[in-house]
Amino acid sequence: NNSTNSDSFLLINAENWYDTGNYEGRPPTQTTAVATNASNLDTSTQPGFWTQDGAANSAGYMGRIPEIFQQAFGSARFYTGWSTCYSGISRYSIGPSLWSLDPFQVFAEGDDNNQGTRQLETIPYMNYGYDFEFFDQSDKYLGGPRAVEWAQQGTIGPFPPASPLWNPLSRGVYGFFVPGTRTFAVIGSTDGLTTGIGYKIVQDDGYECGGPCAFGVDDRYNYYWLYDVDDILASEDVYDPQPYQYGIWEIPFGESGTYRILGGTIDEEHGVLYVALENQDYPRYADDAKNRPLPIVAFDLRDLSPAAHS
Numbered sequence: 001n002n003s004t005n006s007d008s009f010l011l012i013n014a015e016n017w018y019d020t021g022n023y024e025g026r027p028p029t030q031t032t033a034v035a036t037n038a039s040n041l042d043t044s045t046q047p048g049f050w051t052q053d054g055a056a057n058s059a060g061y062m063g064r065i066p067e068i069f070q071q072a073f074g075s076a077r078f079y080t081g082w083s084t085c086y087s088g089i090s091r092y093s094i095g096p097s098l099w100s101l102d103p104f105q106v107f108a109e110g111d112d113n114n115q116g117t118r119q120l121e122t123i124p125y126m127n128y129g130y131d132f133e134f135f136d137q138s139d140k141y142l143g144g145p146r147a148v149e150w151a152q153q154g155t156i157g158p159f160p161p162a163s164p165l166w167n168p169l170s171r172g173v174y175g176f177f178v179p180g181t182r183t184f185a186v187i188g189s190t191d192g193l194t195t196g197i198g199y200k201i202v203q204d205d206g207y208e209c210g211g212p213c214a215f216g217v218d219d220r221y222n223y224y225w226l227y228d229v230d231d232i233l234a235s236e237d238v239y240d241p242q243p244y245q246y247g248i249w250e251i252p253f254g255e256s257g258t259y260r261i262l263g264g265t266i267d268e269e270h271g272v273l274y275v276a277l278e279n280q281d282y283p284r285y286a287d288d289a290k291n292r293p294l295p296i297v298a299f300d301l302r303d304l305s306p307a308a309h310s
Contacts, residue, residue: 197213
């Protein structure tokens with residue numbers, strides 16, 4: 001899913017591609033590993049996999065909490081979060097999440113423990129978790145009930161437009177604190193804004209989807225969600241925060257969504273955001289997709305003003 005490094009170690013979040021059935025309706029566990037020597041992975045020991053309290057709700061993008069916010073986040077130095085990025089949305093946060101994380105617990109507990117038996121404390125500050133006991137509590141999802149709506153299998157499209165705030169095909173793949181601002185930004189993609197979403201439907205080009213998809217094959221967009229950090233910290237419940245701005249993000253390499261955002265990282269010292277894009281010459285599910293070169297786009301964030309909503 002993602003990784004971050006601090007001092008000399010590398011922290012890694014990961015998950016099985018589709019494992020909801022293996023956990024009898026519970027979110028997956030064993031999400032986090034550590035490489036103790038990031039500069040030489042061949043000689044590094046790797047404690048884990050460890051379990052985060054948030055499981056797949058939290059074990060995705062990671063990074064440092066800016067020093068100015070650390071006290072407000074319980075003196076935590078790191079954050080983690082995730083969203084409905086892969087199959088089985090019930091194991092995820094139905095909207096981008098934000099949790100504090102203490103990776104140093106790994107070393108405090110020692111590295112000789114049995115795999116998967118230790119918990120890493122993660123504290124939620126924003127999370128739209130799927131409720132396995134009360135299925136009608138969809139008002140807690142970002143976007144409310146529309147966040148999990150799609151046309152049933154066998155329905156002929158097009159369908160009503162999907163929610164532009166969050167829908168079953170929305171993916172927040174990288175979240176970060178924008179330098180010099182009070183904004184927590186999440187970037188990713190969304191689909192179905194004009195032709196709607198259906199489950200295992202036939203798209204407008206005749207392709208039959210294996211799961212939920214937009215009726216229009218070109219109805220896909222790179223997207224962003226911007227949150228005010230003060231709103232997140234002041235929220236009574238973790239599902240209360242709402243983005244103050246969201247929408248289509250036009251980036252280089254063709255029309256929006258042609259090269260879908262796959263991930264990102266930020267150079268905090270120099271204020272540069274690096275975004276990895278899907279390579280259309282190597283479709284994501286192709287047999288040789290693991291060897292595909294990924295386009296990387298860099299964005300200079302140094303000119304942003306320090307205002308709350310920059």
